[in-house]
Amino acid sequence: MLTRRHIRVKVMQCIYALVQSKDDSLQKQEKFLRVSIENMYVLYLLILSLLAELHRLAEKHVSHASKKYVATEEDKYPNPEKFVKNRLLLQLVNNEVLKNELSNRKLDNWYMNDEYVKIIHKAVISSDIYKEYMSNGEDSYTNDRNMVIQLFKEIIAPNEKIYDYFEDDKLTWVDDFPIVNTFLVKRLKKAKPDSGDRFFLPSLLKDQEDMDFANELLTKTLLNDAKWEKEIEGKTPNWDNDRIAEIDSIVLKMAICELLNFPSIPEKVTLNEYLEIAKEYSTPKSSIFINGVLDKLAKEYKSEGRLQKIGRGLQ
Incomplete structure (x- = not known):
């Protein structure tokens, strides 16, 4: 489901x-x-x-x-x-x-x-x-x-x-x-x-892997909050961190966490998924803002060799 x-x-x-x-x-x-x-x-x-x-x-x-x-x-x-x-x-x-x-x-x-x-x-x-x-x-x-x-x-x-x-x-x-x-x-x-x-009455989740993904994404996003905060700094020249809407900040941190900690999920999948979530749960301007920040970060991670992706990804 x-x-x-x-x-x-x-x-x-x-x-x-x-x-x-x-x-x-x-x-x-x-x-x-x-x-x-x-x-x-x-x-x-x-x-x-x-x-x-x-x-x-x-x-x-x-x-x-x-x-x-x-x-x-x-x-x-x-x-x-x-x-x-x-x-x-x-x-x-x-x-x-x-x-x-x-x-x-x-x-x-x-x-x-x-x-x-x-x-x-x-x-x-x-x-x-x-x-x-x-x-x-x-x-x-x-x-x-x-x-x-x-x-x-x-x-x-x-x-x-x-x-x-x-x-x-x-x-x-x-x-x-x-x-x-x-x-x-x-x-x-x-x-x-x-x-x-x-x-x-089919199963709610496809398999246990989906629940594991949910728990891991939640845990790694929360436990590394300060780290993700620093990743965002400098990528928002027209925005102070305290001016970024709460939901936008959460979406950005989750996306960064997924880019860097889930090697089996392709970069394109992560970027597309969070952009769509931003479109649905935030403002039109916010989705453009989030897209710009994530695009900058993805390019930076690739140039620094920090974006390590393996195998086929799952949505």
Whole structure:
């Protein structure tokens, strides 16, 4: 689920939190990093389970409507049960791995806050996407899957109430939300009728090497802070160090640390990754500033023989 860029962002957030709290405990920051990364998976589970809960609520409505003598809105559709028989949604509802993960982690958010499920359900059934799906006669897994993806992208993910709920629950989820949403959409697009339960719940990290990279980047950046500070000095003629924005300073130090301490990661990868992070988390002027500083440093390191790169790099 997480790419190396996501991991770099998580490390950046940890260092920023440390600076803001003025807590110099490396052990606490390592724990914060682990928890922050793990919480991304929790967010993924909650969003996935929201789709399952949406189905359950829809099923209740259909069951309730079938017992009424007066015609309901659903009765106008050729098959009022089409949504609750959606094959992709049923894969999520009946997913034992998802059920176990939610149970083991005691994630009963939607049971405790079912008003959010109702908000989403109301938005869904009033949408043109839902009405078109319920009205057309196509009956296939592909049609079911495409409808769920479209609903998620256009109705569920942009919903402000859901966004506010996640933001209130954990502040770090503000940055995680678009990442997790994008991953979920990609996952759903690959879903097939025979996709097993585990398919919908892949590992958060590719392997242990990713977690090792995160810890090493965090540790080496923090323990050598004064050293990286000196590396920046003299490369910012129009800026005093105390005028450099905190987030820009962190990005620069992480990039320098990676250039000098991670020989398996190509120089170009490091420069591109931190430039993209700067573009997303800092100002346009800052990204230009960071690009200029890193370019100078990279050239200096190469001329001095300090930039030692080996093998194929990983992003």
